[in-house]
Amino acid sequence: MPENGFLGGLRRLCDRHGILLVADEVQTGMGRTGKMFACEHWGIVPDIICVAKGVASGLPLGAIIAKAGVMDWPASKHTSTFGGNPLSCAAALATIDVLQGGFIENAAAMGKLLLRRLRDIAARKPLIHEVRGRGLLIGIELARNGKPAIAEREALWKRRCGTDCCCSAEAKASCGCARRWSSPPRKSASRWKYLKTRSTKF
Ligand SMILES: Cc1ncc(COP(=O)(O)O)c(C=O)c1O
Secondary structure, eight states, X not given: OOOTTHHHHHHHHXXXXXXXXXXXXXXXXXXXXXXXXXXXXXXXXXXXXXXXXXXXXXXXXXXXXXXXXXXXXXXXXXOOTTTTOHHHHHHHHHHHHHIIIIIHHHHHHHHHHHHHHHHHHHHHOTTEEEEEEETXXXXXXXXXXXXXXXXXXXXXXXHHHSSOOOSOHHHHHHTTTEEEEEOOOOSOSGGGGGGGTGGGGO
């Protein structure tokens, strides 16, 4: 998640220099952060939004969403072998319907609960430096003596996945020492009830 002010500054910079602002919402879009698109948290309107993954609830689909002025190429100038798959498109329309039927609001509410509970835990665990995020996309930053707790993060990964983290050294360096908690939006809170009990044993 960007810091407050970052996206607004980027939007202004793009406007000043005539640059298109592209928001990759492949992971952050489709309601996960408690809004349909994460950029809405900062009131930003990008020129292009990319979505995939959750857009069709697991059926293969990606989409480029853009203003009419950007999408005005002549018919057949842009093709794709599997583009516009009817089944995937139907799944995407159904996904949008269910998201707008309460899932997004629930992601926002459950995200607030999750942040609160994780911050309670952080207050008792010196290893947790910071908990941040929006909706159901949350990062838990680990640090020891003011430095990224890399060994501890790797150990957590191994305990959860049974293998070493497969990210490249560059990817590990760029994401610092945060572990990510991400979940798809759901309608009901029932799956989150365990937070009230199990998280205290974290
Ligand atoms: C943020 C982000 N953008 C783009 C992609 C690529 O999406 P796709 O595999 O649907 O092309 C991914 C895939 O993991 C992603 O996480």
